[in-house]
Amino acid sequence: QSALTQPASVSGAPGQSITISCTGTSSDVGAYDYVSWYQQHPGKAPKLMISEVTNRPSGISTRFSGSKSGNTASLTISGLQAEDEADYYCSSYGSSITYVFGTGTKVTVL
Amino acid sequence: EVQLVESGGGLVQPGGSLRLSCAASGFTFDTYWLTWLRQTPGKGLEWVANINAHGSAKHYVNSVEGRFTISRDNAKTSLYLQMDSLRPEDTAVYYCATHYNWAFDYWGQGTLVIVSS
Numbered sequence: 001q002s003a004l005t006q007p008a009s010v011s012g013a014p015g016q017s018i019t020i021s022c023t024g025t026s027s028d029v030g031a032y033d034y035v036s037w038y039q040q041h042p043g044k045a046p047k048l049m050i051s052e053v054t055n056r057p058s059g060i061s062t063r064f065s066g067s068k069s070g071n072t073a074s075l076t077i078s079g080l081q082a083e084d085e086a087d088y089y090c091s092s093y094g095s096s097i098t099y100v101f102g103t104g105t106k107v108t109v110l
Numbered sequence: 111e112v113q114l115v116e117s118g119g120g121l122v123q124p125g126g127s128l129r130l131s132c133a134a135s136g137f138t139f140d141t142y143w144l145t146w147l148r149q150t151p152g153k154g155l156e157w158v159a160n161i162n163a164h165g166s167a168k169h170y171v172n173s174v175e176g177r178f179t180i181s182r183d184n185a186k187t188s189l190y191l192q193m194d195s196l197r198p199e200d201t202a203v204y205y206c207a208t209h210y211n212w213a214f215d216y217w218g219q220g221t222l223v224i225v226s227s
Contacts, residue, residue, distance in 0.1 A: 003153075003154065032212075034212035034213075036212065036213035036214070038155075038214075045205055045217040045218065045219055045220055046155065046205075046214075046217055047217070048213055048214060048215045048216075051210075051211050051212065051213035051215070052211055052212060052213070055211075057215060089154065089155050091155075091157070091213070091214070093212045096169075097169045098157065098169065098171060099157035100157070101154060101155040101156060101157065102154075103154055104154050104155070
């Protein structure tokens with residue numbers, strides 16, 4: 001399976017909203033509502049932010065939301081804060097009981 | 111509090127073997143699927159293998175099939191990854207993670223594996 005496609009970087013000013021896209025195929029993102037998103041700060045392990053396209057785990061800010069249309073999933077961060085500056089990765093369940101990750105997006109808070 | 115602590119990484123020559131361990135605590139270990147993932151600067155994050163709660167079902171990414179073996183010991187609340195026939199492209203930080211609702215909800219801090227002569 002090929003990696004899911006994400007923009008290399010996205011930036012926004014504090015308080016603004018940004019959206020990160022994650023494009024796959026009809027065999028992964030388009031086939032299942034099993035897209036998850038992860039935040040990773042430098043030198044740290046990834047942290048689950050969204051599961052099953054739209055679900056926020058306990059303790060995750062409501063400023064983070066997920067959606068999906070066709071073969072593309074999206075993560076929106078509203079009310080951007082300095083602490084949101086990090087790398088973000090999407091992941092999707094795919095065929096043959098495997099998982100594929102996105103290429104990663106660096107979010108910069110201006 | 112969920113804790114996952116990986117160990118066993120290090121420098122190994124191509125063709126060599128390593129066994130990674132992941133010590134878990136803070137959750138009902140024998141009810142969770144578990145996963146190994148890895149991360150390299152060049153290829154990003156990659157799912158490597160997972161195992162069901164009882165160890166009876168295992169799945170691998172194509173690139174490690176036949177070389178890596180995932181296993182668990184529920185009595186010791188530990189997860190393992192036996193890595194044989196290692197290649198330079200297996201160089202990465204390896205993470206263990208819990209696996210719930212098609213996502214990876216808790217991660218360890220990772221252990222670095224370097225395959226080089």
